[in-house]
Amino acid sequence: MVVSHSKRKATQLPPPLVLVLLYASLIVAGTIGLKLPVATVAPIGWSDAIFTATSAVTVTGLAVLDTGRDFTIYGQIIICSMIQLGGLGLMTFAVLILSMLGLPIGFSNRIYLREDLNQTSATDLMALTKVIIRIVLLCELVGALVLSIVFIPDLGVAQGAWSAVFHSVSAFNNAGFSLYSDSLSQWAGNPLLNLTIILLFVIGGLGFTVIADVWQLRSWRKYSLHTKLMLFGTAILLVFSTLAFTLMEWNNPETLGGMNWGTKLVVSLFQAATPRTAGFNTVDMASLNDSTTLMFMILMVIGSGSTSTGGGIKVTTFIVLLLATIAFFKRQTAIDIFGRRLGADQIMKVLALAMVSLALIISSMFVMLVFHEGNFLDIAFETVSAFGTVGLSRGVTGDLDQIGRTIIMFIMFVGRVGPLTIGFVLATQKSKRISYPSGTVYLG
């Protein structure tokens, strides 16, 4: 009786709290793991350990240590595992929240989850997690095999194979961790590595529901509206930002300037894709033009897809914001897209999500500026990168003092847990209220 009662209470913990506790526990475990003498080449401080663990679990990728040089193979395995658990936890939890919204979760003929989390049996959750794990491992395995073709000739069999596994996991989970201090800049011109890494993080960034749709249906016409918007939006964003990057950096001697045409194209595509929250880089972020840096910050805010391993306000949120604005000027009260209609309730959700994200980003930036000295643009970039769990840096991460590290860790955590918590709140039902007479406010 007592056991059953406490069990019931446990399952009734608010899901956002479950998420926070899950991530906090993972970070604590990771910190302890990384503090073990066997994990590092030389002993590291608690501050280094907890920062690395937070960055790995939140799949951000900002690093105060050199992952390849300061950690032993055991330390690297711990980091890789934290990335994998953080990414899996994220996808599973996001799908759970969607199911609570009463939305179809992709596998249309196998509904694992009921509309209410309290009614979800452990069996359903296990089955769902199994499907997700299967998809994730398959993608990562294929990725690691292809990356081996690049890494083994360059680094030898053992180091090459491990590097392939590590970067495949890091890429699919949009973690941005690399074993090399200049990220993947050494292979900036290698088309096979670039395309593989891009494919991994773009697929990982599309989100479980989109992957499931594409996997099952194999026909554009049958895809859900969400899948269509994600595929369409991702393609448009990739094309647009590749073009913009090429144009703006073409003559920059520190980035594309000295490269040949082919390399310029490969680097541009990679850099255009990575800010929407992969976080790898093949050129030095601090060398980018200010205009490119601003574009990167915007892409970092947009982020990737729902139920994905990426962060940001999400591509669909961005599209709906754009469409809502256009619809308004066309004097429509709903958005018609791909033969489907999005009503005022969906638009209000987008507004709420965008406003909260914007408020979080601006307050984070504000706190960083108040408590940490440094160049405005570098700090703004670092903050947005942490909030969007992107992991790109203009070099601030290494210079952070204890206060700065604490703030960035907090922002990474909020950036990871926050949007999902908002998703949860959006998932709960509306309450009724007494109606006041209507009022008017002038806005123009």
Add this chain to the structure above:
Amino acid sequence: MVVSHSKRKATQLPPPLVLVLLYASLIVAGTIGLKLPVATVAPIGWSDAIFTATSAVTVTGLAVLDTGRDFTIYGQIIICSMIQLGGLGLMTFAVLILSMLGLPIGFSNRIYLREDLNQTSATDLMALTKVIIRIVLLCELVGALVLSIVFIPDLGVAQGAWSAVFHSVSAFNNAGFSLYSDSLSQWAGNPLLNLTIILLFVIGGLGFTVIADVWQLRSWRKYSLHTKLMLFGTAILLVFSTLAFTLMEWNNPETLGGMNWGTKLVVSLFQAATPRTAGFNTVDMASLNDSTTLMFMILMVIGSGSTSTGGGIKVTTFIVLLLATIAFFKRQTAIDIFGRRLGADQIMKVLALAMVSLALIISSMFVMLVFHEGNFLDIAFETVSAFGTVGLSRGVTGDLDQIGRTIIMFIMFVGRVGPLTIGFVLATQKSKRISYPSGTVYLG
């Protein structure tokens, strides 16, 4: 017959086009005026003349010349007149647009305007303009008299009286033009000047409808929802930003650091009020901390009131955005405030307005960064200042090359005409459409 036909066509010009033509004509006239040899101490180029005219007509206040030193009294009178015409045109046009929205325009028992601009008689428009002119001149006259008390002892009767008139007009119209190269920094600690200037630009920034409400009704309970929100929001923003400014700049040796308590308070209040689009300054903008600079940019984007001489997305838009977000998390589909309800249609208007403004600000910033070299923060600040027609600068205005000047002029023009044009589009009626089945997009 022919005359009547052409007359009918003229009155049917789209109002946004009328606004653009009106402002463009004023700028051309002002440019020619400022190019007259009598207007300047030494001959100036067309570029200087057109930039100054654009800044004055759009009541922005960014300056490439020293208004007090480079222009003669005649040149200063031309600038003052352009500010007055730009400000008056703005208020009149904004009220016109509100009347097209079918909204009460303040003077509840004297409706000068019909719901459709085409039905508005010239007599109605004249009557409205007369009321606005009467209010504006009264405020400016009182302001000039009080400012004389400060300026005449310091500058002598003639110069002091002219300075009082010029700064009163500039303040009420939120123009930010000053006859002194360091704006009003000489009088940073003078409470009478500070309070007068603040009162002038805050009242001018509340907007015609609010002034009319307060003038006529003299009781909080009778005020319209819009008036309540504007008064409430302005007060909250003033208190909050004064506190934040004091805290962040308290020990900055280049701003508050060397001042006594009283001066610190006066300067903080003035600086907290001026970014919401007055544009005067009593400390050097380039000496502010980066965190304060970020706060200023946010305040510049928020701006002042509808039907006022100020710019930005407007205080009410900002409040409704905040309330909509809060309402959403309280699971409400409408906003209840001061015993009135704002429905989904109003919230969608706010969303559209905020998105368009944000898009305009970011694209402006982007264009400036691509085409003009310089420090990121300084350029970002200058761009936001131009867009919000604020006029504060971290020193970029003087360094602008021809391209930079052209872009800033364009941004000032768009910042001035754009929001009103959006207001006009929002004022037009909705069309009906065939309804598609509803779709869903995941956002969290």
